[in-house]
Amino acid sequence: MENALKSGEFLLKQVTPESVFIPEEFDEEQRMIAQTCQDFIEAEVYPNLEQLEKGDRKLMEEILKKSGELGLMGIAIPEEFGGFGQSFVTQMLAAETTGAGFSFSVAYMAHCGIGTMPIMYFGNEDQRSRYIPRLATGELIGAYCLTEPGAGSDANSGKSSATLDEDGRNYILNGQKMWITNAGFADIQIVFAKIDNDRVLSAFIVEKDYPGVVIGPDEHKMGIKGSSTAQIYYNDVKVPVENLLGKRGEGFRIALSILHMGRIKLGANVIGAAKKAINDSVQYATERKQFNTAIASFGAIKSKLAMQVVKSVATESAIYRVSRDIDNLAGRYVAENCEKGRASIDAISYYAVEAALLKVYGSEMLDFVVDEAVQIHGGMGYSAEMAVEKAYRDSRINRIFEGTNEINRLLLVDTAMKRAMKGDFDLFGEAEKVFADPAGAPAAATSGESYGEEMLRYTGNFKKCALMAIHAASSTFGKKLVHEQEILTEISDIMTSAYLAESLVLRTLKREMTQGEDAVFRAITNIFIFNTASEIRRSALGAIFSTLSPDEAEPVADAIEKLTSVRGVNLKEEGRLIADKLIEDGSYKF
Amino acid sequence: MNILVCISNVPDTTTKIRFAEGDTKLDATGVQWVINPWDELSLTRALELKDDSSAGITSVTVIHVGEASSEPTIRKALAIGADSAIRVDSPANDSYVVAAQIAAAASGGGFDIIMCGIESSDFNGSVVGGMVAEMMNIQSVTGVSDLKVKDGSVIMTREIEGGREVVATTAPVLAVVQKGIAKEPRIASMRGIMTARTKPINVVEAVDSEQFSSLEGFTLPPPRPECRFIDADNVSELVSLLQNEAKVI
Numbered sequence: 001m002e003n004a005l006k007s008g009e010f011l012l013k014q015v016t017p018e019s020v021f022i023p024e025e026f027d028e029e030q031r032m033i034a035q036t037c038q039d040f041i042e043a044e045v046y047p048n049l050e051q052l053e054k055g056d057r058k059l060m061e062e063i064l065k066k067s068g069e070l071g072l073m074g075i076a077i078p079e080e081f082g083g084f085g086q087s088f089v090t091q092m093l094a095a096e097t098t099g100a101g102f103s104f105s106v107a108y109m110a111h112c113g114i115g116t117m118p119i120m121y122f123g124n125e126d127q128r129s130r131y132i133p134r135l136a137t138g139e140l141i142g143a144y145c146l147t148e149p150g151a152g153s154d155a156n157s158g159k160s161s162a163t164l165d166e167d168g169r170n171y172i173l174n175g176q177k178m179w180i181t182n183a184g185f186a187d188i189q190i191v192f193a194k195i196d197n198d199r200v201l202s203a204f205i206v207e208k209d210y211p212g213v214v215i216g217p218d219e220h221k222m223g224i225k226g227s228s229t230a231q232i233y234y235n236d237v238k239v240p241v242e243n244l245l246g247k248r249g250e251g252f253r254i255a256l257s258i259l260h261m262g263r264i265k266l267g268a269n270v271i272g273a274a275k276k277a278i279n280d281s282v283q284y285a286t287e288r289k290q291f292n293t294a295i296a297s298f299g300a301i302k303s304k305l306a307m308q309v310v311k312s313v314a315t316e317s318a319i320y321r322v323s324r325d326i327d328n329l330a331g332r333y334v335a336e337n338c339e340k341g342r343a344s345i346d347a348i349s350y351y352a353v354e355a356a357l358l359k360v361y362g363s364e365m366l367d368f369v370v371d372e373a374v375q376i377h378g379g380m381g382y383s384a385e386m387a388v389e390k391a392y393r394d395s396r397i398n399r400i401f402e403g404t405n406e407i408n409r410l411l412l413v414d415t416a417m418k419r420a421m422k423g424d425f426d427l428f429g430e431a432e433k434v435f436a437d438p439a440g441a442p443a444a445a446t447s448g449e450s451y452g453e454e455m456l457r458y459t460g461n462f463k464k465c466a467l468m469a470i471h472a473a474s475s476t477f478g479k480k481l482v483h484e485q486e487i488l489t490e491i492s493d494i495m496t497s498a499y500l501a502e503s504l505v506l507r508t509l510k511r512e513m514t515q516g517e518d519a520v521f522r523a524i525t526n527i528f529i530f531n532t533a534s535e536i537r538r539s540a541l542g543a544i545f546s547t548l549s550p551d552e553a554e555p556v557a558d559a560i561e562k563l564t565s566v567r568g569v570n571l572k573e574e575g576r577l578i579a580d581k582l583i584e585d586g587s588y589k590f
Numbered sequence: 591m592n593i594l595v596c597i598s599n600v601p602d603t604t605t606k607i608r609f610a611e612g613d614t615k616l617d618a619t620g621v622q623w624v625i626n627p628w629d630e631l632s633l634t635r636a637l638e639l640k641d642d643s644s645a646g647i648t649s650v651t652v653i654h655v656g657e658a659s660s661e662p663t664i665r666k667a668l669a670i671g672a673d674s675a676i677r678v679d680s681p682a683n684d685s686y687v688v689a690a691q692i693a694a695a696a697s698g699g700g701f702d703i704i705m706c707g708i709e710s711s712d713f714n715g716s717v718v719g720g721m722v723a724e725m726m727n728i729q730s731v732t733g734v735s736d737l738k739v740k741d742g743s744v745i746m747t748r749e750i751e752g753g754r755e756v757v758a759t760t761a762p763v764l765a766v767v768q769k770g771i772a773k774e775p776r777i778a779s780m781r782g783i784m785t786a787r788t789k790p791i792n793v794v795e796a797v798d799s800e801q802f803s804s805l806e807g808f809t810l811p812p813p814r815p816e817c818r819f820i821d822a823d824n825v826s827e828l829v830s831l832l833q834n835e836a837k838v839i
């Protein structure tokens with residue numbers, strides 16, 4: 001665990017490039033698993049997209065089961081339960097690759113993640129042995145039922161209830177759940193409800209054939225039309241007591257832990273979707289001619305292609321970095337005699353700050369990428385014939401489910417602060433130090449500074465912007481800071497940008513250690529740093545001027561200007577370098 | 591019966607081809623290597639036969655002539671379902687060398703059916719299969735689009751001009767297979783990927799072989815000329831262009 005960071009500690013500590021995992025280090029077996037996911041999507045999903053888009057539940061169920069036969073539903077399941085016990089990094093690579101599968105990806109991820117893992121992580125041996133081997137093969141399909149008409153982001157306010165019957169053998173479940181992915185065909189539902197007058201939720205494993213379970217028709221949605229999304233009603237459903245998942249009252253904890261996992265996996269999922277949209281973009285731009293010239297030759301299109309790549313590469317760098325951190329932590333828990341399933345979910349939940357920020361950044365990255373993909377396609381991008389039209393509609397949900405981006409922004413700052421207050425790291429002490437001497441905060445360039453040192457100096461300065469904003473806000477508002485959501489949102493954006501920027505720089509530097517300097521990767525890094533600096537500056541100044549009086553704010557604002565001062569970048573040439581590689585390769589090969 | 595499937599390691603078909611070292615070598619930077627598509631279909635058919643208990647297939651082995659860098663492709667074949675693999679440790683310099691190495695490694699191996707893709711998608715030589723059969727002094731059937739095993743006979747469908755021909759023969763036989771031999775290539779399952787780790791790749795030394803050709807260099811095809819549209823009423827211009835510019839009439 002040398003060099004390992006606690007969740008959120010990246011704000012204070014600098015790790016070495018050697019210590020981070022980068023996608024270039026996937027081994028042969030991991031690449032083969034990714035290829036299988038890719039082959040499956042090309043063979044089973046893409047030829048059926050049109051029919052899936054019509055909401056053919058049966059077809060989606062069949063495709064899901066085929067993926068189960070191939071073993072794709074067992075990637076995260078330990079071998080003793082019929083799965084393949086793969087590392088978190090591998091799980092994320094599979095999540096990335098299947099992310100290119102449009103609505104299949106949503107159905108598949110809902111099954112493998114939130115539909116299966118609550119039993120894997122929180123079930124007892126009886127529950128696991130009854131359900132997990134069949135969920136791992138696709139014999140059973142799973143769904144996760146948390147949201148209710150009156151309980152969305154405020155999940156604990158749900159009205160669904162459960163009462164123990166007179167002979168104590170069953171809970172009688174009543175309630176209504178909505179936006180349930182896979183509802184139309186899921187055999188197993190993880191349902192959250194309050195027992196009697198409990199303050200907090202409990203979780204139950206409900207089988208779709210229990211009398212009283214009524215599944216509504218599929219919703220008419222903007223995107224992901226192939227995935228079944230419906231309401232489920234529970235009318236005096238008898239749920240055997242042995243199907244209480246975890247302990248009574250443990251449901252909210254289960255729900256949150258599973259959401260942490262769902263969030264971080266969404267961060268991987270969107271990378272696959274982004275790469276597909278980029279591939280479609282470059283292919284179209286190369287073929288489409290205007291003024292007797294392929295539009296890929298035009299600078300305006302090249303800059304779009306380049307920015308699609310820059311944001312995707314940055315997301316990729318951060319996602320696999322934290323995935324390895326999670327693997328390392330889970331390994332440590334197991335070494336300390338923690339049960340494997342619990343070790344995994346505890347390690348994922350531990351990195352809640354990174355999970356939330358990657359969910360936010362990844363979903364917004366994909367929205368950017370698909371929006372530009374439509375734009376590159378021009379009028380054709382607006383036609384339902386083109387994959388990018390579907391990608392554009394499908395992308396939008398990512399900012400809403402697994403906790404809205406607004407909730408996740410608040411959550412990531414709150415979690416980092418709580419971890420600091422618990423003593424995980426000295427966030428407030430460091431923040432106070434930086435704030436106390438704004439003029440001395442920006443790290444100066446050292447003589448003979450290398451490229452890596454320079455880039456890490458910038459990312460170090462970005463983090464100081466976050467610390468300044470955190471100190472200003474927490475010292476001004478104290479416990480009332482929780483109500484200052486605009487300021488917390490600015491702080492979360494600084495933290496997110498700083499993490500992404502640092503992850504990208506560390507990846508670039510690690511690549512250079514083995515592959516030598518790569519002008520394209522440096523261009524990606526330079527552009528990201530350049531753009532991020534101005535975004536951080538805006539967010540930090542926004543937080544400072546919303547917190548401090550103008551007099552108090554002035555020296556801090558001066559420091560933020562310096563902290564976000566980075567080398568100038570020839571966006572045109574560096575962007576063209578990236579775009580030209582993409583055009584030359586014909587697809588995303590970074 | 592035992593089946594041997596010959597597999598070639600080729601750049602993914604979407605690879606943008608670039609050359610290096612004065613256009614004498616493929617620039618392998620960023621190239622994704624895959625099983626030659628025809629060989630992958632051969633392997634799929636061989637595994638289908640093995641799955642069919644009435645065919646009486648005991649084992650499916652893959653053989654590849656190439657250096658250690660091609661082992662991921664061999665491992666993929668094992669993940670798809672081959673039982674074992676042979677790699678002849680030799681650069682695949684030309685078709686004759688490849689055929690000689692396969693023939694030497696396969697002789698005495700107890701293989702009843704040898705399957706070769708009709709060509710590799712990189713060099714498209716279309717000669718290795720026939721050469722191997724000659725060198726091993728066994729019969730060969732070309733243009734095979736279906737292969738069955740029934741009561742010890744190997745029954746093959748050949749695509750011929752204007753139709754199909756069905757031939758039956760006995761082992762040992764080499765089948766040069768083409769499109770249609772299997773519907774879609776089999777996807778490596780998770781179980782297959784996991785078990786591929788433990789399946790053997792038998793690396794054998796190359797035998798001495800003559801080499802009858804050497805590579806002088808590569809050139810890319812000239813860029814496709816601009817497509818021009820001629821007004822439907824302007825027949826004389828069309829004829830003139832076809833005659834004087836395109837020089838096709």
